[in-house]
Amino acid sequence: ETGVTQTPRHLVMGMTNKKSLKCEQHLGHNAMYWYKQSAKKPLELMFVYNFKEQTENNSVPSRFSPECPNSSHLFLHLHTLQPEDSALYLCASSQSGGANYGYTFGSGTRLTVV
Amino acid sequence: GESVGLHLPTLSVQEGDNSIINCAYSNSASDYFIWYKQESGKGPQFIIDIRSNMDKRQGQRVTVLLNKTVKHLSLQIAATQPGDSAVYFCAEGVHSGTYKYIFGTGTRLKVLA
Numbered sequence: 509e510t511g512v513t514q515t516p517r518h519l520v521m522g523m524t525n526k527k528s529l530k531c532e533q534h535l536g537h538n539a540m541y542w543y544k545q546s547a548k549k550p551l552e553l554m555f556v557y558n559f560k561e562q563t564e565n566n567s568v569p570s571r572f573s574p575e576c577p578n579s580s581h582l583f584l585h586l587h588t589l590q591p592e593d594s595a596l597y598l599c600a601s602s603q604s605g606g607a608n609y610g611y612t613f614g615s616g617t618r619l620t621v622v
Numbered sequence: 623g624e625s626v627g628l629h630l631p632t633l634s635v636q637e638g639d640n641s642i643i644n645c646a647y648s649n650s651a652s653d654y655f656i657w658y659k660q661e662s663g664k665g666p667q668f669i670i671d672i673r674s675n676m677d678k679r680q681g682q683r684v685t686v687l688l689n690k691t692v693k694h695l696s697l698q699i700a701a702t703q704p705g706d707s708a709v710y711f712c713a714e715g716v717h718s719g720t721y722k723y724i725f726g727t728g729t730r731l732k733v734l735a
Contacts (some may be wrong), residue, residue: 512665548727549727550725551666553722598665598666600665602721604721610654610658610668610671610721611666611668611723613658613665613666613667614665615663616664616665
């Protein structure tokens, strides 16, 4: 394990369902991120949180709603998704400010929208 | 726009040989670069990084080379092993309050027995 835990690992949901993805980091980092990984595409940044405050929303549709109750937990609430939203959703954390050593990623949630 | 790309989408290498994975970046302001490895069913894992004030950095069996003149980054893996089979991403980072990264699409490395 990397210190960033994502649940569930796999999720199948209908277009009318509401579900949530969870991410938890045990590294003491103060920044957390949601990325979308689709086949044959680079990682797409969705949201950035620094010290629990959202600092970036990369033009993500409102059917994706992030929540960051504290620096260790990050959620992605999903509702009325489309089939093209099927992808691997990756959570990452980092220590912002000072020396930076990149992100630590979780293993992702494989989402299938049917 | 800014982009990070990889020259070869798939690389097949004999076990024991050296592997070289290449990456081009476009933002001359990028000052930090990372190589990630992503195995099947897992998230990207940090392998090695390099800052723009360096042109070479070595780790255990891995070496990253940075050529800022042509905006080129490479990852060399010595004595490639079956466990090295994975997708490798490069990422370029620019510091703007915190670091922002642009990721490449990835190169799949296949190690042949």
